[in-house]
Amino acid sequence: MITATPQHLRVLNGSLVVEHAEDEAIALAGPWISLVRAPEGLTVVRELRSGETVEDGEAWAALYSGDTAHGLDVPGMLALLLSPLAQGGVPVFVASTYNADLILVPRDRVEDAAGVLRAIGHRIDL
Numbered sequence: 001m002i003t004a005t006p007q008h009l010r011v012l013n014g015s016l017v018v019e020h021a022e023d024e025a026i027a028l029a030g031p032w033i034s035l036v037r038a039p040e041g042l043t044v045v046r047e048l049r050s051g052e053t054v055e056d057g058e059a060w061a062a063l064y065s066g067d068t069a070h071g072l073d074v075p076g077m078l079a080l081l082l083s084p085l086a087q088g089g090v091p092v093f094v095a096s097t098y099n100a101d102l103i104l105v106p107r108d109r110v111e112d113a114a115g116v117l118r119a120i121g122h123r124i125d126l
Contacts, residue, residue, distance in 0.1 A: 034095035
C-alpha cells in the first residue's frame with residue numbers, strides 16, 4: 001500500500017498544446033516543453049502561441065510538482081495524484097522529469113483538478 005504524502009503543486013503560466021509531430025525537424029527546432037519519442041513518432045508538448053486558437057479541450061494547464069521534488073526511487077508519488085484525478089473524471093497527460101512531474105489537465109478543468117487534489121490533502125497554487 002502506498003502511503004499518502006501530500007505534495008505541493010503549482011499551475012504554470014500559460015496554456016499548453018499536446019500534438020503528434022508530423023515534421024520532426026520543425027518540432028525539434030521550435031520551442032517545446034517536452035518531447036517524447038515512441039515507435040509511432042514524436043509527441044510534443046509546447047506552449048500555445050500568441051494568437052493561436054485550438055478546439056475546446058485542446059488547451060492544457062500544467063500542474064508542476066517540482067516544489068516537492070522527489071527522487072526516482074520514491075514509489076507512488078505520481079499515482080497519488082493521478083488516481084484521484086481519474087476518479088474525479090479529470091483527463092490528464094503526463095510528462096515526467098528527473099525530479100518532478102508535469103501533469104497536464106484540460107485548461108477548462110484546472111479548477112476541478114485542484115479541488116480534487118486539495119480534497120485529499122495536496123496543496124495547489126493556482
